[in-house]
Amino acid sequence: MMEELKNSINELLTRLDAGERLGFYECDRFVDQIPAFTEKHSVEETRKFLEFIGSPDRKMHIIHVAGTNGKGSVCNYLSEILRQAGFSVGMFTSPHLVKVTERFCINGKPIEDSIFCEIFGDLLRIIKEYNYDDDFPSYFEFLFFMAMLLYEKYPVDYLVLETGLGGRLDATNSIHQPVLDVITEIGMDHMQYLGNTISRIAGEKAGIIRSNTPLVFCNRRDESTEVIEKRAEELSAKVYKVEPDYVKDIKTAPDDAGNICIDFSYESQYDKYCGLRLQTVAKFQTENAAIAIMCARALRDIGVNIADEDISYGLKRARWGGRMELILPGFYVDGAHNVDGMEAFLECAGEVPCEKKRTLLFGAVADKQYHLMIRQILESGIFDEVCVSVLETGRSVSESQLRAAFESEMRNANIERDIRFSYYTSVRDALMDIITERGAGDVVFAAGSLYLVGQVRETLGILPGH
Numbered sequence: 001m002m003e004e005l006k007n008s009i010n011e012l013l014t015r016l017d018a019g020e021r022l023g024f025y026e027c028d029r030f031v032d033q034i035p036a037f038t039e040k041h042s043v044e045e046t047r048k049f050l051e052f053i054g055s056p057d058r059k060m061h062i063i064h065v066a067g068t069n070g071k072g073s074v075c076n077y078l079s080e081i082l083r084q085a086g087f088s089v090g091m092f093t094s095p096h097l098v099k100v101t102e103r104f105c106i107n108g109k110p111i112e113d114s115i116f117c118e119i120f121g122d123l124l125r126i127i128k129e130y131n132y133d134d135d136f137p138s139y140f141e142f143l144f145f146m147a148m149l150l151y152e153k154y155p156v157d158y159l160v161l162e163t164g165l166g167g168r169l170d171a172t173n174s175i176h177q178p179v180l181d182v183i184t185e186i187g188m189d190h191m192q193y194l195g196n197t198i199s200r201i202a203g204e205k206a207g208i209i210r211s212n213t214p215l216v217f218c219n220r221r222d223e224s225t226e227v228i229e230k231r232a233e234e235l236s237a238k239v240y241k242v243e244p245d246y247v248k249d250i251k252t253a254p255d256d257a258g259n260i261c262i263d264f265s266y267e268s269q270y271d272k273y274c275g276l277r278l279q280t281v282a283k284f285q286t287e288n289a290a291i292a293i294m295c296a297r298a299l300r301d302i303g304v305n306i307a308d309e310d311i312s313y314g315l316k317r318a319r320w321g322g323r324m325e326l327i328l329p330g331f332y333v334d335g336a337h338n339v340d341g342m343e344a345f346l347e348c349a350g351e352v353p354c355e356k357k358r359t360l361l362f363g364a365v366a367d368k369q370y371h372l373m374i375r376q377i378l379e380s381g382i383f384d385e386v387c388v389s390v391l392e393t394g395r396s397v398s399e400s401q402l403r404a405a406f407e408s409e410m411r412n413a414n415i416e417r418d419i420r421f422s423y424y425t426s427v428r429d430a431l432m433d434i435i436t437e438r439g440a441g442d443v444v445f446a447a448g449s450l451y452l453v454g455q456v457r458e459t460l461g462i463l464p465g466h
Helices: 003-017 024-036 043-052 071-084 113-130 139-153 198-208 222-234 285-301 308-317 339-351 370-380 399-412 427-437 450-460
Strands: 062-066 089-092 104-106 158-162 180-183 215-218 239-242 247-254 260-267 272-278 325-328 331-333 358-362 385-389 420-424 443-447
Touching: 003 024, 003 113, 024 113, 024 139, 043 113, 043 139, 062 071, 062 198, 071 089, 071 158, 071 285, 071 308, 089 139, 104 139, 113 139, 139 158, 180 198, 180 285, 198 222, 215 222, 215 285, 222 239, 239 285, 247 285, 260 285, 272 285, 272 308, 285 308, 325 450, 331 450, 339 370, 339 443, 358 370, 358 427, 358 450, 370 399, 385 399, 385 427, 399 420, 420 427, 427 450, 443 450
Parallel strands: 062 158, 062 180, 089 158, 180 215, 215 239, 331 443, 358 385, 358 443, 385 420
Antiparallel strands: 089 104, 247 260, 260 272, 325 331
16 A cells, blocks of 8 residues: 555544544545555455454345446435335445535435544544555445445445446445345446446346345346346346336326426336326436336335335435436436437437527546447437536546547538537536526536536535435
8 A cells, every 4th residue: 555545544543543533525535535546356355354344234134236327316216215115224326426425325315424524434443453555445445335334333224235337346246145136227338347248248237146136127138138137047036127118108297396207107017006206307217217116026025015105105206316407497417428328318308398599518538438429419419509528537538539529420420400519628617608608498408427417516506415
């Protein structure tokens, strides 16, 4: 481990031992510097550390969620269903949009700064005792270990645990035995780590499947379904398959406050529900809601008491930031960051009523298929104006790369309308121009990265409300 990191740990522990309380921002700053010093560890190494801290995962009822798109939404919908059924629920998700505490929720709310600092200090002491030297946990591993300590110290009835990247080699896959495994839609993302075919990516996601543990998954693509079902059969895992046609009668409707919602029905071989409602304009969320409904069925089958009303009320009250979310009148943000996500976003954006001009704020990180997303945006014919911004992260695509990509795709795409383009070195500058120039009847969208969603929220002073 780097000497600088050691010195920082020793300084923080000395202050803690002296009875001093650490401030949130210095704890957050320490966590942010971890990627500069560490690398990912194996699942076996992660499990060894969990055992050192007393295997807190063995005392928890964990629902483990993997997939390419929709993981966070499914976690949120299922958490709300369980809460409506009277259970206390923890939820560990990633990434956060504005503040790291968003990753750790208890009963629908991010933990307090003071609790974050408390658990941070607990983990530092354990790491020192474990004698990590040049083998300090990675950024995600550190936060995962914090989650394990948190939900042991502040117990919940159920912990909904989202994987970070992949599944088979993910730090969260070090847990002993979940009560339910869930795999959402499989698509092309993180190919440099997971493989460049749907089958290979599905194989990595299917790595979370455990022996004799029920599995809920989304049957969207034959290539992924074949891999997942084969792995489930090998491990004698009972399969609950969510078919696209389980969702029916999708339509938009206003709620009592005039906000646009999605109404739909659901019918599978197990259950039938009419008049379900989601507080979103995104029709693609009905698929994620269907997965959560099937999760409720799988839990019922192992004895968890969830009533039909718990499902309908839980879905209705669920809120999930950054997914076709209306953050200001006429201003939507969406975390679409891959081809499948962008396709779903564009379908929704095209259906949002707009009297005059549609403007898109776009930013992306370099390890995504941003050229393909740009092509989708241009070929959709939805936007009158596209404002392109560099993101405040070292992973961002540069301004020159973004400009070159848009110019290249404009030459190759069949565009039948004039589009105005503007390029910015910061999201703040882009937002200032968008808001200043926006007229009555205009609609603004932001999409391309969850980093972008977070930076829009932070700039506008809007904290996520899960």
